[in-house]
Amino acid sequence: MQYTDYKNALPNLKGKIIAFDTEATGLDPWHGDRVFCWAYYSSKGEWGFMWKTSSNLAWLKNLLNDDSKHIVFHNAKYDLQMLYFEGIDVFNLKSDIHDTMVLSKVLDSVEKFHNLRHLSRRYLRGDTSDKDEIEYWLKSNKRAFVKQYNRSPNFSDAPIKLIKKRVLWDAQTTLKLFSKLYPLAKKRCRELYETERKLILVCLHMELSGVTIDISKAKQLKEEASNHSKQIQKELNQLVCPLTLQYNKGKEVIKQFNPNSPLKHLPAAFEKLGISLRYRTKPKKNKKKGRKTGGGNWSFDEYSLIRYTSKPLSEVLYQSSKENWGFDKFYNVIHNIVDKYKLPKSELLPALILKHRELTKLVSTYYAHLIEDCVDVVTTPAGREFGVLHCKFNQSEAVTGRFSSSKPNLQNMPRLLGPRECFIPRKGRKLWLIDYAQVEMRFYAHFAKDKKMAERLPSDLHRWTASEMYKKPPEQITKEERERAGSINFAVIYGSGAATMAETLSRKGSPTTQSKALQFINKYHSIYPSVRKTARKLSHQLAVQGYITNPFGRRYYIPNKFSYKALNYMCQGTSADLIKKAMVGIWFWLRERCLRTKLLMTIHDELVFEIPYSEEKLVLPKLIQFMEDRTNYFVPITVGIDVAKKRWSQKEKFELTSLVH
DNA sequence: GACGCGCGCCC
DNA sequence: GTACGGGCGCGCGTCC
Numbered sequence: 232m233q234y235t236d237y238k239n240a241l242p243n244l245k246g247k248i249i250a251f252d253t254e255a256t257g258l259d260p261w262h263g264d265r266v267f268c269w270a271y272y273s274s275k276g277e278w279g280f281m282w283k284t285s286s287n288l289a290w291l292k293n294l295l296n297d298d299s300k301h302i303v304f305h306n307a308k309y310d311l312q313m314l315y316f317e318g319i320d321v322f323n324l325k326s327d328i329h330d331t332m333v334l335s336k337v338l339d340s341v342e343k344f345h346n347l348r349h350l351s352r353r354y355l356r357g358d359t360s361d362k363d364e365i366e367y368w369l370k371s372n373k374r375a376f377v378k379q380y381n382r383s384p385n386f387s388d389a390p391i392k393l394i395k396k397r398v399l400w401d402a403q404t405t406l407k408l409f410s411k412l413y414p415l416a417k418k419r420c421r422e423l424y425e426t427e428r429k430l431i432l433v434c435l436h437m438e439l440s441g442v443t444i445d446i447s448k449a450k451q452l453k454e455e456a457s458n459h460s461k462q463i464q465k466e467l468n469q470l471v472c473p474l475t476l477q478y479n480k481g482k483e484v485i486k487q488f489n490p491n492s493p494l495k496h497l498p499a500a501f502e503k504l505g506i507s508l509r510y511r512t513k514p515k516k517n518k519k520k521g522r523k524t525g526g527g528n529w530s531f532d533e534y535s536l537i538r539y540t541s542k543p544l545s546e547v548l549y550q551s552s553k554e555n556w557g558f559d560k561f562y563n564v565i566h567n568i569v570d571k572y573k574l575p576k577s578e579l580l581p582a583l584i585l586k587h588r589e590l591t592k593l594v595s596t597y598y599a600h601l602i603e604d605c606v607d608v609v610t611t612p613a614g615r616e617f618g619v620l621h622c623k624f625n626q627s628e629a630v631t632g633r634f635s636s637s638k639p640n641l642q643n644m645p646r647l648l649g650p651r652e653c654f655i656p657r658k659g660r661k662l663w664l665i666d667y668a669q670v671e672m673r674f675y676a677h678f679a680k681d682k683k684m685a686e687r688l689p690s691d692l693h694r695w696t697a698s699e700m701y702k703k704p705p706e707q708i709t710k711e712e713r714e715r716a717g718s719i720n721f722a723v724i725y726g727s728g729a730a731t732m733a734e735t736l737s738r739k740g741s742p743t744t745q746s747k748a749l750q751f752i753n754k755y756h757s758i759y760p761s762v763r764k765t766a767r768k769l770s771h772q773l774a775v776q777g778y779i780t781n782p783f784g785r786r787y788y789i790p791n792k793f794s795y796k797a798l799n800y801m802c803q804g805t806s807a808d809l810i811k812k813a814m815v816g817i818w819f820w821l822r823e824r825c826l827r828t829k830l831l832m833t834i835h836d837e838l839v840f841e842i843p844y845s846e847e848k849l850v851l852p853k854l855i856q857f858m859e860d861r862t863n864y865f866v867p868i869t870v871g872i873d874v875a876k877k878r879w880s881q882k883e884k885f886e887l888t889s890l891v892h
Numbered sequence: 893g894a895c896g897c898g899c900g901c902c903c
Numbered sequence: 904g905t906a907c908g909g910g911c912g913c914g915c916g917t918c919c
Contacts (some may be wrong), residue, residue: 295915491914493898512898516907525897532899591898596913629909633903640911643902671908673903687919727907735907799908803903835903835909 246273249294250303250406254398255309256385261606261621261819266388270398276437281484288317298325301407305401306332308435315439320808322432322822331405333427334412336448340804341788346625347404354411355404360656364607365393370486396882414739420784426812427626433818433830434624434634440829443876444601444643445653446616452649453598459558460590462486463583470580473501475867494846497584499537503530504577510535519589534738536581543572548582549740555647561586587792589648597650597779600639617655624833632785632807634833642834644879654879656841662875664882665854666837667806674802675724677865678769681760685866698808699758700751715741723755723762724802726795769797783808806836808858809868814838816857826850848890 257264265283269291272278278639281287291314295302304310307330311321318361346349368389376384386394416424426544467488476483476495489496501508514526537548547568551561565582566572605618620639628635638640644650658663667673671690677682677800691705697716698705708716717737722732729749738744743751756763773779778788779797781804789796814833819826829851832839838858851872861867873882 270907450909491899492916493914494916496915513895517896528898530898588899592913596901598910631909635910636902637911640902643900643911645901648901666903722907725907725909728905731907795906797907803909837903 241286242277242279242295243301244273244275244277244336246275246277246767248274248301248303248406248409250402250409251310252305252398252401252405253313254386254394255313256387260313264313264385266313266317268394268398269774270395270402272399272402274406274410278285278399280399283317285294286320292319294326295319295321296325300326300330302326303329303331303405305405305408305516306330308431308438311431312438315435327564328428328430328431329409329413330431331408331412332414333627334409334424335425335433336813337416337424337785338412339788340632340785341630343630347401347408349641350408353403355407365389365397368393408672420786423784423808426783426808426815428785429815429819430488430626430811433814436818437624437830437832440831440841441606441619442623442831443655443657443840444618444620445498445655446602446605446618449601449650449653450616452604452652453594455558456593456598456649460587460594462562463587464490465591467500467580467583469589470576470583471503474499474503490584491591494528497531498529500580504580506539506577506580510538531584533585536585539581540578541572541574544568544574544578544582548585552585553740558586558590576871593645593648593650593778597639597644598653601650601653604639626811629807631785632781632805632811633835634782634811635802636808636832649880650882652878655877656875660841660843661847661853662831662879662882663840663842663885664837664873664875664879665840665849665870666834666873667810667858667860668869668871670806670836671724671802672720673864673866673868674805675765675798676763677805678764679759680865681759681761684762688866689724689869693720693815696720696755696758711741715737719751719755723752725892726766727797728752732887736742766795766798769795769801773797781805782811783807791881810836810858812840813858817854820853820857851887 251269252271255264255266255267268280268282270278270280294300295314302324314480315321316512321800330740331347331350332345335342335350365386369384369386372384372388376382376388386397395522431892464831467490468486468610471488473484474486474488474496476499477483485496488500498508500749507574508529510530512526512528512530512532514523516522516833517524533552537545540548544565547564550556551564556564556869565579569576569578601620604622605620608616608618610616620641622639622641623637625635625637634642644654652758669692670686674690675681676688684692689765691713693713693716694705694720697703697708697712700716700719701708715736719732722735726815729737729745729752733743733745735747769779773789773794774791779784779801780786781801783805785804785808787797787800787804789800796819810833814830817838818830821830826849827843828846829841830838831841840850840854855870855872858870859868861869871887873888874885875882
């Protein structure tokens with residue numbers, strides 16, 4: 232085979248559609264990874280391989296700005312990000328950018344794999360052996376490489392022949408896939424694909440913008456949490472050590488108890504203190520295997536641990552969990568309770584484990600990343616450190632169409648504990664949080680065309696539901712009753728059965744039997760009969776045609792045995808596509824007007840913006856206009872606004888009317 | 893080192 | 904007799 236390196240003459244491509252694949256030294260440009268080569272295949276059969284040189288880069292840049300071309304990538308966000316770091320203005324390219332990964336996801340949302348290898352097998356019956364070679368090389372040369380260069384090998388270290396084979400195969404496969412998938416998408420869900428295609432830029436821009444972190448604050452909170460966890464560790468050691476652990480090989484006596492070891496240390500500690508174990512773990516759904524796995528071990532989750540304590544203590548533990556007590560309060564209260572009621576010291580074990588777990592989780596999952604993953608760290612004259620955190624947002628990961636976030640995951644920052652204190656707006660700006668009001672519930676009402684639900688949603692659905700369930704006027708409904716009705720609202724729309732609902736309600740502190748749960752469910756369906764009808768209608772549709780389609784044209788090929796998921800997918804997916812469309816509208820509107828307002832995050836039904844003071848009046852009403860939809864659904868889809876001047880944790884309600892004077 | 897598992901945070 | 908939606912990621916322990 233002949234390869235061209237284009238040392239002198241650069242090609243003038245005739246093909247209108249050109250698939251590209253770039254290869255880089257790694258995945259993370261923020262920590263130095265860079266493109267080093269690429270390959271292309273065009274619809275006129277032209278193809279080639281190029282190293283990254285300044286002239287080749289200039290050629291590529293020109294091509295990307297040729298408005299007669301369609302440029303196809305597989306996972307364009309990645310390639311564009313890499314090209315951004317080569318100085319290319321990827322947000323204003325004149326060519327049309329396409330993405331076969333996005334196409335694949337749009338066509339079959341439920342399919343788990345969208346990489347080239349799988350798609351090649353599925354749509355092209357392609358040979359994938361070329362692709363595996365380089366990965367095999369990396370694996371088998373890792374050890375020697377680390378020894379010699381003190382780092383792992385990356386793609387750029389592989390033999391040139393393998394690199395070329397791989398990158399050309401990727402580009403060629405991308406082109407073939409595009410010619411297969413694009414016509415399908417155009418026919419089936421053109422609008423949806425167009426939204427997702429534009430969303431690539433929105434998403435990349437969010438990632439590149441990043442969010443500002445008060446690193447000093449994170450360090451301080453991390454220090455506090457780890458000191459507290461050490462204090463608990465000490466007390467736990469006194470309580471249970473020395474501890475004898477049983478292993479296959481034999482016994483081991485330890486002086487340092489590890490509360491994060493649910494298989495070894497925890498059973499040993501409970502046994503030593505004379506608490507007989509009662510609860511076992513249940514099999515859990517495994518995403519990879521698609522079935523339930525595990526289960527059967529002793530369980531030490533929060534609910535089990537609380538049940539190992541007697542009433543006065545367990546009530547306190549529930550309360551603390553609900554209200555997120557600080558360390559000192561928690562620590563004092565549990566010791567006071569144990570003294571006051573003369574409970575055996577061993578009851579401290581579950582309580583201390585719970586707090587220890589919370590603290591170590593805060594440190595390892597949250598604070599550590601807020602501190603270590605920041606870039607562009609600056610230190611003020613006063614000695615405070617600030618940095619920017621660039622997480623990843625993935626528009627094509629969740630089966631329903633939702634976004635996911637990773638490295639670190641900004642979508643699961645605890646709402647009541649410290650981490651949100653570390654998120655701050657840039658100078659001269661505030662954080663604005665705009666969230667849809669009970670959006671999924673509204674889509675349930677929409678799909679069910681349930682008048683009663685629709686009327687109640689804008690006021691207080693849970694309260695009304697509770698009122699009807701407990702046969703009391705709404706104003707007499709207690710907080711607990713309203714919460715329970717809320718749980719039931721959610722459980723029913725998740726398609727849950729009596730067993731799970733009983734478990735959920737019990738976990739939340741209101742012990743419920745299965746038969747009671749069944750009564751709740753039946754009662755619920757007698758209040759809102761159209762929900763069950765709609766679920767059945769969707770299951771039927773699924774059985775007949777093999778898929779269901781949401782209002783944005785996203786199809787869900789749900790296996791029939793999971794048809795109970797249909798209604799939930801429809802509601803979750805519709806709200807996901809609604810917010811995606813709003814994001815695109817907003818981002819392009821902001822860009823056209825060269826505004827400095829930034830979209831920072833998307834958290835399922837909420838968008839987080841950073842708005843300069845001077846743009847508030849102009850931008851806020853427009854954002855709301857893009858997000859809300861008061862006409863196209865059975866229930867108006869509306870938003871609420873919160874603003875955080877200093878820290879995410881200090882957000883407060885905001886009324887748009889207060890903006891108009 | 894990869895993977896399964898238990899656990900827990902978010903909407 | 905079955906069945907609670909969608910995510911990410913940690914530490915531990917086992918197996919290769």
